[in-house]
Amino acid sequence: MENYIKVHEIERNDIGNAGTVASLTKRELKKRGFSREFVKTITIGVYEAEINVVIHSYGGKATVEINDEIITITFEDVGPGIENIDNAMTEGFSTASKYAIENGFGAGMGLPNIKSVADEMSLESSKEGTTLIIKFHVKEDSYL
Amino acid sequence: MKIKDLLENNHFTLINDGVVDAEINNVFASDLLSHVMGFANEDDCLITVLNNINVLGVASLLDFSGVIFSHGIKVNQAVIDKANELDIPLLSTKLTTAETVVMIHELGNNN
Numbered sequence: 001m002e003n004y005i006k007v008h009e010i011e012r013n014d015i016g017n018a019g020t021v022a023s024l025t026k027r028e029l030k031k032r033g034f035s036r037e038f039v040k041t042i043t044i045g046v047y048e049a050e051i052n053v054v055i056h057s058y059g060g061k062a063t064v065e066i067n068d069e070i071i072t073i074t075f076e077d078v079g080p081g082i083e084n085i086d087n088a089m090t091e092g093f094s095t096a097s098k099y100a101i102e103n104g105f106g107a108g109m110g111l112p113n114i115k116s117v118a119d120e121m122s123l124e125s126s127k128e129g130t131t132l133i134i135k136f137h138v139k140e141d142s143y144l
Numbered sequence: 145m146k147i148k149d150l151l152e153n154n155h156f157t158l159i160n161d162g163v164v165d166a167e168i169n170n171v172f173a174s175d176l177l178s179h180v181m182g183f184a185n186e187d188d189c190l191i192t193v194l195n196n197i198n199v200l201g202v203a204s205l206l207d208f209s210g211v212i213f214s215h216g217i218k219v220n221q222a223v224i225d226k227a228n229e230l231d232i233p234l235l236s237t238k239l240t241t242a243e244t245v246v247m248i249h250e251l252g253n254n255n
Contacts, residue, residue, distance in 0.1 A: 019201035026205060036186065036207075043205050044181050051177075104194045109178035116182070 001034055004066040010050060010077075012059040015103050021062045021081045022047035025073070028066060038142040042071055045134050048110045049075045056082075057130065071136040082125040086122040089115065147189070147210045147233050153251060155237050155244075157211070160224045162233025166209035171248050176244050177202050184208070190250050191244050193217050200226040208232065214241040 004029075025046050028041045041085045046062070046065050053075055060077025076123045087093045096106025115121055120135035148164040158164060169187030174180050175194045180202050184190065190203060191212045200223060203211050211227070213219050215241045216238035227234045237244055 003197050015196075015198060020200060022205055040186065040206065047202070048178065048206055049180060065145065085195070103196050104177040104236070106156065106178055107176035107178040109182055113182040 001068070004028055004064070006064045008062045008064070010053045010057075010060050010062060011073075012054065013099065014054055015025045018054045019058075021050045021064070025064050028064075029071075032066065033144055034138075034142055036136060038136070039054050040071075042136050043063075044137070045114050046073055048113045049132055049134065050084055050133075051105055052110050054094060056084050057107050060129070069138050071138065073134050075132040076129065077131075078129045081127045081128055081130055082123075085123060085125060088127065096143060145249075146215045147235070150212075150235065150239070150248065150251065155239055156235045157237070158233060159213075159219060159236045160221055160227045160232075160234040162210065162227055163231055164210075164233050168209045168248070168252075171245055173252060181206070184185045189248070191241050193241065195220055195224045197223055198223065199223065200230055200232060202228060203227075203232050210235060212237060214239055223248060 018130045022043050026039055026043045055062045055082050056080050057077030063074045082088045091112045092107035092108040100106045117139045118134040122133045145168050148167050151158055167187060171191055172184040172188040173191040175192050177198055184206055187209050188209045190208050191209045191214055191240045192199060193215050195217055199211060210233040212235040214237055239247060
């Protein structure tokens with residue numbers, strides 16, 4: 001199938017639309033005949049990363065790239081950055097705001113969940129912003 | 145067991161227009177969406193008191209068979225509207241979350 005590239009803007013604290021990137025990506029993956037399990041794995045990673053941008057950053061974007069070999073999703077935001085990446089990667093550690101927690105987020109499971117589903121993950125952060133790249137390899141059993 | 149089988153029990157009420165034919169694979173109870181996202185499975189029925197539309201986002205992404213709001217909480221209209229849009233059945237019960245899990249387990253054994 002043709003390569004797919006889609007860029008989504010993600011707004012700060014826009015909790016009402018959080019999940020849109022995950023939902024549209026899921027739809028595209030299903031259309032391409034990937035298995036439910038593979039689609040679910042990617043959907044979890046995209047959703048968690050999308051929520052992170054919504055609740056922790058000043059806004060950003062997600063670029064979704066799908067081809068026959070690999071699915072790459074790049075999240076770039078404009079700050080304030082992750083103060084301590086080791087802490088952020090620890091299950092249960094959270095810096096989420098009261099607003100995020102009231103909306104069901106902030107369990108401290110976002111990055112750990114992403115790490116557990118992605119085949120590759122790279123995370124760079126400074127006060128100017130954070131870039132998270134997650135990759136999923138297409139294998140024989142990734143299809144229905 | 146299907147969602148509609150739960151509705152035959154007077155502890156559960158359907159509070160939206162969702163389709164009730166969906167099969168319940170299992171139940172998952174949590175009020176933290178990342179736990180739901182990380183550990184729940186397809187066709188699970190979610191039991192929660194988390195009264196906001198993000199619950200529906202997660203329910204849709206994971207293809208849940210339905211969402212049950214426990215403790216008799218009054219569900220926001222925005223949540224009901226979103227569930228109608230996504231065609232996800234919403235149920236309400238006055239039981240606690242733990243009692244709901246036990247009740248569904250018992251009903252499941254009898255079905």
